Amino acid sequence: xxxIVVFNSVTLDGVMQAPGxxxxxxxxxxxHGGWSVxxxxxxxxxxxxxxxxxxxxxxxxxxTYEDLLTHWDKAGGPYKEMLNGTxxxxxxxxxxxxxxxxxxxxxxxxxxxxxxxxxxxDGKDILILGSGxxxxxxxxxxxxxxxxxxxxxxxxGDGQRLFDDGVGPAxxxxxxxxxxxxxxxxxxxRRTRGGPKx
Amino acid sequence: xxLTTTTFVSLDGVMQGVGxxxxxxxxxxxRGGWGTPYFxxxxxxxxxxxxxxxxxxxxxxxxxxxxxxxxGTMEDPGGNPIYDALNHRTKYxxxxxxxxxxxxxTTVLHGDIPAAVRELKAKxxxxxxxxxxxxxxxxxFDADLVDEVTLLTFPVVVGQGSRxxxxxxxxxxxxxxxxxxxxxxxxxxxxxxxxxPTYAGVPTAALGR
Numbered sequence: 001x002x003x004i005v006v007f008n009s010v011t012l013d014g015v016m017q018a019p020g021x022x023x024x025x026x027x028x029x030x031x032h033g034g035w036s037v038x039x040x041x042x043x044x045x046x047x048x049x050x051x052x053x054x055x056x057x058x059x060x061x062x063x064t065y066e067d068l069l070t071h072w073d074k075a076g077g078p079y080k081e082m083l084n085g086t087x088x089x090x091x092x093x094x095x096x097x098x099x100x101x102x103x104x105x106x107x108x109x110x111x112x113x114x115x116x117x118x119x120x121x122d123g124k125d126i127l128i129l130g131s132g133x134x135x136x137x138x139x140x141x142x143x144x145x146x147x148x149x150x151x152x153x154x155x156x157g158d159g160q161r162l163f164d165d166g167v168g169p170a171x172x173x174x175x176x177x178x179x180x181x182x183x184x185x186x187x188x189x190r191r192t193r194g195g196p197k198x
Numbered sequence: 199x200x201l202t203t204t205t206f207v208s209l210d211g212v213m214q215g216v217g218x219x220x221x222x223x224x225x226x227x228x229r230g231g232w233g234t235p236y237f238x239x240x241x242x243x244x245x246x247x248x249x250x251x252x253x254x255x256x257x258x259x260x261x262x263x264x265x266x267x268x269x270g271t272m273e274d275p276g277g278n279p280i281y282d283a284l285n286h287r288t289k290y291x292x293x294x295x296x297x298x299x300x301x302x303x304t305t306v307l308h309g310d311i312p313a314a315v316r317e318l319k320a321k322x323x324x325x326x327x328x329x330x331x332x333x334x335x336x337x338x339f340d341a342d343l344v345d346e347v348t349l350l351t352f353p354v355v356v357g358q359g360s361r362x363x364x365x366x367x368x369x370x371x372x373x374x375x376x377x378x379x380x381x382x383x384x385x386x387x388x389x390x391x392x393x394x395p396t397y398a399g400v401p402t403a404a405l406g407r
Contacts, residue, residue, distance in 0.1 A: 012349075012372065012389075013363035014211045022397065032369065034397050139355070147209075151387075153374045154395045157367035163210035168357030169229055172209065174383040183374025187385065189209070189353055 003145035017159035056124025062092035064130030214359035246279035253324030261330030353383035
């Protein structure tokens with residue numbers, strides 16, 4: 001089975017919107033883009049890279065796909081190479097193939113069916129970065145096998161959250177935690193079989 | 199006194215009804231008791247250690263009544279630090295409506311709660327602990343009265359219910375002090391409030407908020 005793993009930076013109040021840049025995602029009038037930047041350091045970069053080591057492919061919503069492409073393609077460096085080299089499945093009803101980024105293909109068919117089918121194949125993990133809409137849909141349908149959360153020590157009181165009402169209930173086990181020198185907790189959760197025990 | 203808050207939250211930030219199905223059904227909440235599978239010996243001991251440190255408690259009315267109906271009513275199980283702390287130390291309840299509380303060692307705080315809490319903090323040493331009491335905690339944050347925040351994050355997504363931090367509210371920076379992963383999968387996190395965040399280096403004043 002290929003596990004579906006969600007990888008995201010979140011605040012203490014669960015916000016995932018625009019961690020990287022002020023103009024990354026201004027939907028809803030969000031003014032706090034770039035909130036993770038003051039906490040980013042070599043350590044968190046390294047932990048992020050470690051977390052991605054067992055990644056065989058990525059699954060991305062259109063917005064995240066385009067944002068990653070624009071940003072990391074321009075920025076260059078080791079992330080660009082890693083992202084270029086990794087097969088990417090893109091969830092979009094508007095984009096047409098061929099897609100602008102090497103190793104990208106549109107995910108065919110209805111999202112949950114397509115992901116369920118990807119998941120059944122044997123292989124390395126399928127990593128989802130950003131892609132809130134996709135993640136919430138998969139959480140609802142219990143298709144998320146793991147979470148790697150970079151929990152930042154701040155509360156925003158605004159912005160799109162990773163978890164909305166209506167997902168879950170779902171039980172996980174805490175596989176690992178590490179904290180960076182800036183107080184970011186990198187927490188790895190794995191889905192337990194059979195849902196919550198309560 | 200040092201004012202510390204201790205809150206049990208789910209992975210999605212829900213704090214409602216952690217202990218039992220009927221604990222808190224406000225808003226039609228149906229998933230109460232989501233925390234109970236995780237209260238193993240180590241987790242209970244860690245929680246007990248927190249309660250042992252308290253010199254007094256500060257609670258909102260709803261939490262007070264939930265505790266009064268359980269910890270305040272049950273027979274002394276003997277050697278339970280939570281039972282001992284809650285029953286023998288002073289409980290301050292912030293409430294405009296609570297009168298004649300039944301539970302021993304209860305003092306009701308009326309009127310200007312932040313002012314009353316400021317006075318409590320100033321006149322004694324030790325630790326004033328807040329448990330549950332979401333509404334009260336948020337007002338204490340707003341009044342800059344919280345010295346330390348402890349979260350126990352349970353490895354479960356609940357999907358409904360009231361959260362410690364609502365969708366809209368003030369932004370706050372926190373300084374991470376310590377965290378501990380317990381075998382049950384519960385993660386304890388300690389923070390100290392540290393003013394307003396900066397966003398990608400832009401001073402918050404410039405954002406006009």
